Amino acid sequence: MPATRPASGIAPYWTRLPSFLLYPFSAEPLLVCVGLALLASFAAMMFAPLSSVLSIVVFVSLMRYGFFVLERTARGFIDDTRIVFDSAHGGKNLPYKQVAVALVGGTLCAIAGALGGPNAAWLSLGLLAMLWPANTMVLALDNDLGESLNPARLWEIASRIGVPYLGLCACLLLIFFSGNFLQGFLANAAPHALIVPLASFASCLSTIAMFRMMGYVLYQYHEELGHDVRIGFEEQSGFKAADPRAARASRIAELLGEGRGEEALKEARDAVREAPADFEAQARLHRLLGALPGHEKALADHARLWLPALLGARRGSQALEVFEAVRERDPGFLPANADDRLPLAEAAFKAHHYDAVKSLIKNFDRLFPGHRDIPSIYLLGAQLLLEQGRDEEQAERILKALQSHYPQHPVALEAAKLLELAARLRSVG
Structure with a gap:
């Protein structure tokens, strides 16, 4: 059956199943699989404590790389394999969070078994x-253990993808059992000395293939899920000529390749002027302004105009990337509108970018007296003190002041919860 291309311009995931199975055999994933298989073999030859430690290292490394693959694929990097050093939030703790999820799931199954047999x-x-696929996607997108255990968030992912989500589960199950079958076959057919390295290699292959597939599904449905991408559908290779916007993107890439940066910048500005609501054109202009020397002021001016649109479209993580990219050039840069500071600070807090949070909320009440976001800014400041600074005493002062000055405001209820948390932290500290 020939592959079909939906109106979005991207081949459905079910037509690309062979590419997911072949992906681990490309250069970087293959090196990772070989390296981890050798390390697993070395672990099997060691005495018990060291063997256990090395086995954990192999598992964590494989899962971490899998999340890197998932995240980069979800951001639109379909045709390359540069993964390890290009993660948006790093993903360093994601394997441990997934283990925590597995422990919670195992506990729930045990409880169900005890109650119902x-x-x-x-x-x-x-x-x-x-x-599990929805849980893994939420972890990769949000890096938030609580959200990955939230049934409403998991249902949101599954329902927005729709019926194809069930197909995704079936395909992942197929890859998983295929990997297990291959491991069993190798255990029976391979020489004894090669069983561990070959079985570990097969496990790595199937794991990376599954994460690649989940990343592609996130990319295919990123518009439905409200997920930010770096490369849009029309920019993917193979169908650029069908879309005028893609043709312009190709033209800009050609100009850059020829070293004609200023001409490329003019094309990018024209694209934004003609379609200011085209976020991909805006992102292209932003990247160009950041890459070409001598455009620091233009980069900041563009960001101040674009940030409200990103935040209004609930693209907080992309807005945070834009903000931090400008701050690298201009440490004093801040959004022009007071209304943009709170949602941007919340996005930074969620991503654990605490320095960005501090810069956005510092002296907010003095700069914008009477602004409606002041209570929420104070609440965020207290959260920052608890999570990063572990200054429970100062946080408690802020939270009690919030309860006193804004008793009818929604932050009063959140302040009460944080006061309980602060008290528990003080008791254990």
Whole structure:
């Protein structure tokens, strides 16, 4: 059956299943698989404590690389394999968070089994297995353990993808069992000395293929999910000529390749002027202004105009990337509008970029007296003190002041919750 291309301009994931299976054999993933297989073999030859430590290192490294693959694919990098050093939030803790999720799931299955017997336990296991892709996607997008355990968030991912989500579960199950079958076959057919390295290699291949597939699904449905990408559908190779915007993107790339940066910049500015609501054109202009020397002021001016649109479209993570890219050139840069500071600071807090949070909320009440966001800014400041500074005493003062001055404001309820948290932290500290 020939592959079809939907109106979005990207081939559906089910037509690209062979490419996901072949992806681990490309240069970088293959080196990772070989390296981890050799390390697993070395671990198998060691005495018990060291063997366990090395096995954990292999598992964490594989999962971390899998999340890197998922994230970069989800951002639109379909045709390259530069993964390790280009993660938006780093993903360093994601393997541990996924282990925590697995422990929670195992506990729930055990409880179901204790209350309803083996059938209830198996039913719970099946339901949790169907939620695993959504859970993994939420971890990769948000880097937030709580959100990955939130049934409403998981349902949001699955329902926005729709029926194809069930197909994704089936494909992932197929890859998983294929990997297990290959491991079993190698255990029976390979020489004894090669069983561990070959089985580990097969496990790495199937794991990376699954993460690649999930990343591609996130990319295919990024508009439905409100997920920011770096390379849009029309910019992907193979169908650039079908879209005038893609033709212009190709033209800009050609000009850059020829070293004609200023002409490329003019083309990018023309594209934004003709379609100011085209976020991909805006992102292209932003990247060009940041890459070409001598355009620091233009970069800041463009960011001040573009940030409100990004925040209004709930693209907080992309707005944060824009903000921090400008701050690298101009440490004093801040959004022009007071209304933009709170949502941008919240995006920075969610991404654990605490220095950005501090710069956005510092002296907000003095700069914008009477602004409606002042209570929420104070609340965010207290959260920052608790999470990063571990200054429970100062946080408590701010939270009590919020309760006193804004008793009817929604922040009063959040302040009460944080006061309880601060008290617990003080008791254990």
